[in-house]
Amino acid sequence: MSEQRQQPHFTAEQYRHGVEPYEYLYSIINNPREHAQEKARLIEESKALKCGDIRPFYKAYLETQKAGRFRVDQENSTQFTGQELSLDCGQYDCTDDGVMAWTNQGPVTICPHPIMPTKRIINIDSGECKTEISFKRGNGGWRKAIFDKSVLSSAQKIVQLASQGIAVDSETARGLVAYLSWIENANYSTIPEIKSVGRLGWTAFGFSPYVKDLIFDGMEQYRQAFQAVRQHGSLEAWLEAVKPIRAGRNVAARAMLAASFASALVEPLHALPFIAHGWSNASSIGKTVMLMACGSVWANPSMGEYIKTFNSTSVGLEMIAGFYGSLPVCLDELELKGNRQQDFDTMIYQYCQGAGKIRGSKNGGLQRVATWRNCAISTGEDPLTGNSSKAGAINRVLDLNCGDVPIFDNPKECVRIFMQNYGFAGRAFVETLTEENLAMIQEMRDGFSAQLEEQATDKQAGSASLLLAADAWADAVIFHDGNSLTANELLPYLQTKAETDVNQRCYDWLVDTIAGNVSHFNQAKGQTYSIEAWGDIDEEKSLAYIIKSVFDRIMSAEGYSGAGFLNWCRIKGYLQSDNDGKHLGKVKRLKNGALARCICIMLPNEDRFTQVQEGWPE
Numbered sequence: 328m329s330e331q332r333q334q335p336h337f338t339a340e341q342y343r344h345g346v347e348p349y350e351y352l353y354s355i356i357n358n359p360r361e362h363a364q365e366k367a368r369l370i371e372e373s374k375a376l377k378c379g380d381i382r383p384f385y386k387a388y389l390e391t392q393k394a395g396r397f398r399v400d401q402e403n404s405t406q407f408t409g410q411e412l413s414l415d416c417g418q419y420d421c422t423d424d425g426v427m428a429w430t431n432q433g434p435v436t437i438c439p440h441p442i443m444p445t446k447r448i449i450n451i452d453s454g455e456c457k458t459e460i461s462f463k464r465g466n467g468g469w470r471k472a473i474f475d476k477s478v479l480s481s482a483q484k485i486v487q488l489a490s491q492g493i494a495v496d497s498e499t500a501r502g503l504v505a506y507l508s509w510i511e512n513a514n515y516s517t518i519p520e521i522k523s524v525g526r527l528g529w530t531a532f533g534f535s536p537y538v539k540d541l542i543f544d545g546m547e548q549y550r551q552a553f554q555a556v557r558q559h560g561s562l563e564a565w566l567e568a569v570k571p572i573r574a575g576r577n578v579a580a581r582a583m584l585a586a587s588f589a590s591a592l593v594e595p596l597h598a599l600p601f602i603a604h605g606w607s608n609a610s611s612i613g614k615t616v617m618l619m620a621c622g623s624v625w626a627n628p629s630m631g632e633y634i635k636t637f638n639s640t641s642v643g644l645e646m647i648a649g650f651y652g653s654l655p656v657c658l659d660e661l662e663l664k665g666n667r668q669q670d671f672d673t674m675i676y677q678y679c680q681g682a683g684k685i686r687g688s689k690n691g692g693l694q695r696v697a698t699w700r701n702c703a704i705s706t707g708e709d710p711l712t713g714n715s716s717k718a719g720a721i722n723r724v725l726d727l728n729c730g731d732v733p734i735f736d737n738p739k740e741c742v743r744i745f746m747q748n749y750g751f752a753g754r755a756f757v758e759t760l761t762e763e764n765l766a767m768i769q770e771m772r773d774g775f776s777a778q779l780e781e782q783a784t785d786k787q788a789g790s791a792s793l794l795l796a797a798d799a800w801a802d803a804v805i806f807h808d809g810n811s812l813t814a815n816e817l818l819p820y821l822q823t824k825a826e827t828d829v830n831q832r833c834y835d836w837l838v839d840t841i842a843g844n845v846s847h848f849n850q851a852k853g854q855t856y857s858i859e860a861w862g863d864i865d866e867e868k869s870l871a872y873i874i875k876s877v878f879d880r881i882m883s884a885e886g887y888s889g890a891g892f893l894n895w896c897r898i899k900g901y902l903q904s905d906n907d908g909k910h911l912g913k914v915k916r917l918k919n920g921a922l923a924r925c926i927c928i929m930l931p932n933e934d935r936f937t938q939v940q941e942g943w944p945e
Contacts, residue, residue, distance in 0.1 A: 342384070344439075352369065404421075412517060414514040416510055443462075444459065444460055444514075448542065460473075462489070473544055536553060552626075552650070555633040561747075562751035565744065565749065566805075570808055572734065581810075582811055584624075587625070588756055591753070591757055592760075593702060594795065600701055602725065603712070605704070606708060607728065608708045615659055626654075627749055648697065651699065679723040692865035722784050725790060755805055778814040798811040834892070848860075854919075864930075869932045871928045872915045902927065
C-alpha cells in the first residue's frame with residue numbers, strides 16, 4: 328500500500344446504509360495488493376462497530392458496477408511496462424504483476440506475468456486468422472509468438488503456449504482463454520490487422536515476400552528459407568561475377584541461370600512447371616557453384632538457407648514446391664541410386680502437375696492441397712531421365728549436359744561474391760512484370776516457341792521458349808550485355824518427338840541388348856554352356872526369338888512395360904505371333920532342342936538400320 332495514501336475510516340451508519348466504504352474499495356481495485364489489504368482492514372473495522380460481515384454489501388456493490396466494468400473504460404486499461412498497445416481490459420487488472428480477474432470470490436490470477444494480443448494476422452491465401460501474443464516474464468524483454476485461433480479458443484489446446492514460455496497449465500487454461508478472447512473482442516478496432524503468407528511467389532496482393540508489411544506464418548522449417556529471400560551487398564558486385572557466365576560457351580550453365588528468372592513467369596504466362604537439370608559426370612566443373620549463382624538471383628544461396636538437399640519422398644517434394652510457390656526450387660546433387668528411375672519419373676510427373684495430392688486430415692475433412700507454379704533447378708552426375716523414362720517425364724525435364732570444362736575460372740571467389748551479394752536481380756526482374764510488359768514477354772515467347780516446335784516436342788518447346796523469353800527480358804532490364812540465349816543454342820539440349828517415344832527407345836535398347844549378348848542365343852543341341860539360354864536368332868530373316876520369361880525379366884529390370892512395348896511392336900509390324908491371336912508370341916523349337924514360347928521380334932536389317940541411324944542425335 329502506498330505510504331502517501333491516508334487510510335479512511337467509516338461509521339457504522341456508512342457501513343450499514345451508505346456506499347462510501349465500498350466506493351473507496353472500488354477506487355483501488357486496480358491495485359490488487361492494496362485492495363486486498365484495505366478490504367481486510369475495513370472488514371475488521373466494521374466488525375468492531377458491530378456491523379457484521381460487510382462482504383455481502385461489497386458484493387452487491389460490485390454487481391451494480393459490473394455492466395460498466397465490461398464496457399470500454401479508458402481508466403481501466405492495460406498497465407504493462409513497455410507495452411506495444413494500450414488496451415481496454417474491462418474486469419481484468421493488467422499490471423506488471425500479471426493479469427488478475429475479480430470474481431465474487433475475490434481476485435483470481437489469470438496469468439502471473441504480462442500477456443496481451445498485439446496483432447491479428449490474416450493469411451492471404453487461406454483466409455485463416457491467427458493472433459500474435461506478446462508476453463514478458465521476469466526481467467526479460469517482450470517476446471512474441473503467433474498462434475492459431477483454434478488453439479487460443481480451447482482450454483485443452485491453449486496449454487501448448489507453455490512450450491513458448493507462457494505460464495499456463497490445465498488449472499489456469501480456461502481463465503486464460505476467457506481473458507484473451509474478451510480483450511481481443513473488446514479491442515477489435517484497436518488491435519492492428521496485418522497480412523501473412525506461408526509461401527513465396529505470386530499472391531493476390533503482389534509477389535511474396537516483396538509485399539509491404541507481409542509477415543511469414545507458414546511451417547517453421549521454412550522460416551529460414553523465407554527470410555533468406557532478401558537483398559544484401561550490391562547488384563553491381565553480383566553482375567560482375569555473373570556476366571562472365573552469360574558470355575561463356577557453356578550453354579547449359581547459361582540455361583540454368585535463365586531458368587531462375589523463368590520461374591517467376593510460369594504463373595503469369597500460364598506455363599507448366601518444369602525442371603532444368605544441370606549434369607556432368609566430370610568432377611569439379613562447378614555445378615554446385617552454378618546452382619548458388621541461380622539461387623543468388625533471389626536469396627542467400629548458402630546451403631540450408633535457400634538451396635535445399637533433395638527429399639526423396641513425394642510428400643516432401645510437394646511441401647518444398649508448395650512453399651517456393653513461384654520461385655525456383657534449387658536442389659543440389661540430385662542423384663539416381665539403384666533402380667529408382669521409375670520413382671523419379673513419378674516425382675517428375677507430380678512436380679510438373681503443379682499440385683499435390685488430396686489427403687485426409689487427422690482431424691477429419693481434407694488437408695489443404697499445396698499448389699505451385701515454378702521451375703526446379705537441380706544438379707547431378709547423370710541425366711535426370713533414363714532410357715526407360717516415358718515421354719511425359721522426358722518432356723517435362725530439360726537435361727542440360729554441362730560438359731567437362733570448368734564453368735568458373737575462380738570458383739572460390741565466385742562463391743564468396745554470391746554469398747555476400749544476392750537478392751537484387753530477382754526483385755528487380757519481378758518489379759518490371761507489369762501487365763504491359765508481360766504481354767511483350769509473351770510475344771517473345773511465342774516467337775521462340777515457333778522456332779523450337781519444328782524440331783522439339785510441344786512441351787519441351789513450351790518450357791524452353793519460356794526460358795529463352797525470360798533470358799531475353801533479363802538482358803533488357805538487368806544485364807544489358809546482349810548475351811541472351813538463342814533458340815539454336817538451346818535446340819541440341821531438347822528432345823525430338825522420336826527421342827521421347829519410349830517404345831522406340833525400348834526397341835533400340837532391345838536390339839542393342841541382343842547384339843551385345845549373342846552368346847545367349849543359338850546354343851547348339853547336345854552342347855553344354857555355362858550361361859543361360861535366351862533364345863535363337865534367325866539371321867536370314869532378321870528375327871530374334873526371346874524366351875518369354877527371359878523377355879519379361881530383362882524388360883522389368885530395365886523399367887520398361889513389356890505389354891505396352893509388344894502392342895507397339897504389333898502396330899509397327901515388328902512382332903510375329905501365332906495365328907491363334909491369343910498370344911503376342913510364337914511357340915519355337917530352339918536349336919538346343921527345347922520347345923519354348925518366345926517373343927519374336929523383327930531385327931533391323933541393313934536398310935532398316937540405316938533409317939534408324941539417320942534419326943540418332945550426333
